[in-house]
Amino acid sequence: MITRAEILDIKSLATKQGREELGAFIAEGEKLVGEIRNSSLRIRRILQTKPIFADGELISEKEMERISQLKTANAVLAVVELPKHKLALANPAKNLVLALDRIQNPGNLGTIIRLADWFGISDIVCSEDTADCFNPKVVQATMGAILRVRVHYTNLAEWLSAQGDAKVYGTFLEGENIYNAQLEKSGVIVMGNEGQGISDEVAECVSHKLLIPPYPADRCGSESLNVAVATAVICSEFRRR
Amino acid sequence: MITRAEILDIKSLATKQGREELGAFIAEGEKLVGEIRNSSLRIRRILQTKPIFADGELISEKEMERISQLKTANAVLAVVELPKHKLALANPAKNLVLALDRIQNPGNLGTIIRLADWFGISDIVCSEDTADCFNPKVVQATMGAILRVRVHYTNLAEWLSAQGDAKVYGTFLEGENIYNAQLEKSGVIVMGNEGQGISDEVAECVSHKLLIPPYPADRCGSESLNVAVATAVICSEFRRR
Structure with missing residues (x-):
């Protein structure tokens, strides 16, 4: 059983404003919710149409359809507290860090978070106008990687300027062939907007242009x-x- | 001006059945239609809401919205004849050929066609149940690469079996680290379904397992x-x- 007000609250988590107001996001599907239960994230409630998780509340399929953001609703939906990651954890002097400049497409962002996880990149620093990583479409596209990769939002040009001697790599048409370039074990890899690439302001912070x-x-x-x-x-x- | 019957015909091109019946597909956007005009493909008609192409017919924005497959309709839509490519052009004894086994997501297929173009792969051989490359979502995601890459549909296991000594590469969890593997300049690279990977039947044709x-x-x-x-x-x- 779920009240009308609760349904509206959960539906509001589809928008960034709603997520910020309630400090939560939604995750759907038995596999993903199972992974979240085994992670450090805090789950507020689990709603399910079948008895899957012991701590889940049963709701009807009609109710699930109303709160789901998927085309075909799944049997489980969890409301999860937004994690807070310290930006200082992103340390390009020691590790490889990804930086995203105005990535707009949720599918692209989700795929990038998933591949960062595969390639052992723990931190992604995004410009403030990059798509939100807790958008339901992004969460689904990460296939669980959102639980392992820390995604930060900040003024990207300012953050890059403050990284001292860390190498900052970016791709440009006039860049050096990446297959021949010297690549370090740490530094920042900057990726730009789908249509316009890296903005001028951020491009000024790039020390190594690659192609x-x-x-x-x-x-x-x-x-x-x-x-x-x-x-x-x-x-x-x-x-x- | 466009008749109601013509609108229905164009809308039917959103489905594979419609495309096969009418032997045509749709392409939207000034850039893509401009590229098609400069390609070897045959355009049946160009519909536009502004005078962009000399050979285009003016229609209203309302009419364009009815025939467009995009969320936000563009100013130009072209009806283009389906090209026919000879499967024999895909020759893994001489070139690198991509083979797709049951790729389902149109966005993935479009992105793969686009990157094949970037990496100079002219032929993609797909299993018959792979998504259709003239699906409007695929055409848009290829960003014009669909004009340069030949996409073939056939019984993939049979086609692979008939390729004689050509090397057939595929990725498997138990495969050899690709960074250390010996890779030839020609052969077939097989990629499998989003959830299930390469089917058993096709896996039997893989001679080199990579990871x-x-x-x-x-x-x-x-x-x-x-x-x-x-x-x-x-x-x-x-x-x-």
């Missing part, structure tokens, strides 16, 4: 790669060495 | 990469050598 060369290098085909795909190729190159 | 190792190699984090992301990392490794 993923097309094949063959002189062909005239696609002008760019999808940003999640480009991030993957770059992270793979860093980790291969 | 993109997580970092560090023994970490327990995400269990897999998105299929478009994994395809990109593999193609990048092949082309880097």
Whole structure:
């Protein structure tokens, strides 16, 4: 049983404003909710249409359809407290850190969080106008990686400027072929907006310009790669060495 | 001006059945339609809400909204004849060919076609139950690459079996670390379904099992990469050598 007011509260978590007001986000699906129960995140309540979790409350399928953000509602939905991560944990002097400049598409952001997890990158620092990582579409696309990767939001140019001697890598058409470039074990990899790339302000902070060369290098085909795909190729190159 | 019957015909091109019946697909946006005009594809008609192309017909914004498959309709939509590509052009004895086994998500398929174009792969051979490459969502996600990459549909296991000595690569959890593996300049790279991976029947045709190792190699984090992301990392490794 769930009240009308509770349904409205949960539905409001689909928006960033709602999540900030209530300090929570939603996660759907037995696998993801199971992973959250085994993580350090705090679950406020679990709603389910079948008795799956001992601490879950049974609701009807109609009620689930009303609160679900998926096209086809799942049997479980959890309301989870928004975690707070200290930005200081992102330390490009010691580790590889991803920085996202105005990534807009929730699917791209989710895919990037998932691949960061695969390539052992624990921190992603985003510009304030990057899509919100607790958007339900992003949470689903991360396939659970949102529980392991810390995503921070800040003024990206200011944060980069404050990173001292840390190397800051970014991809540009005039960059050095990444396959031949010297890549360190720590530093920041900056990825830019889907249409416009890295903003001028952030580009000024990039110390090492890289390029993923097309094949063959002189062909005239696609002008760019999808940003999640480009991030993957770059992270793979860093980790291969 | 566009008749009601014509609107219904164009709307039917959103489905595979409609496209097969009318032998056409739709492409939206000034950039993409401009590229198609400069390609070898045959355009049946161009509909536009502003005078953009000399050979385009003016329609109202309301009419455009009715025929568009985009959330926000663009100013131009073209009805284009489905190209027919000879499967024999996909020759893994001479070139690198991608093979897709039951890829379901249109966004993933579009992203894969786009990155194949970037990495100079001209042919993609798909299992018959892979998403259709002329689905409007796929066409948009390819960002024009659909004009340069030939996508074929066939019985994948049969086609692979008929490729003689060509190397057939696929990713498996028990595969060899791709960064250390010997990779040839030609052959087939098989990528499997988003949830289930490569089917048993197709797996039997794989001669070289590869693995993109997580970092560090023994970490327990995400269990897999998105299929478009994994395809990109593999193609990048092949082309880097």
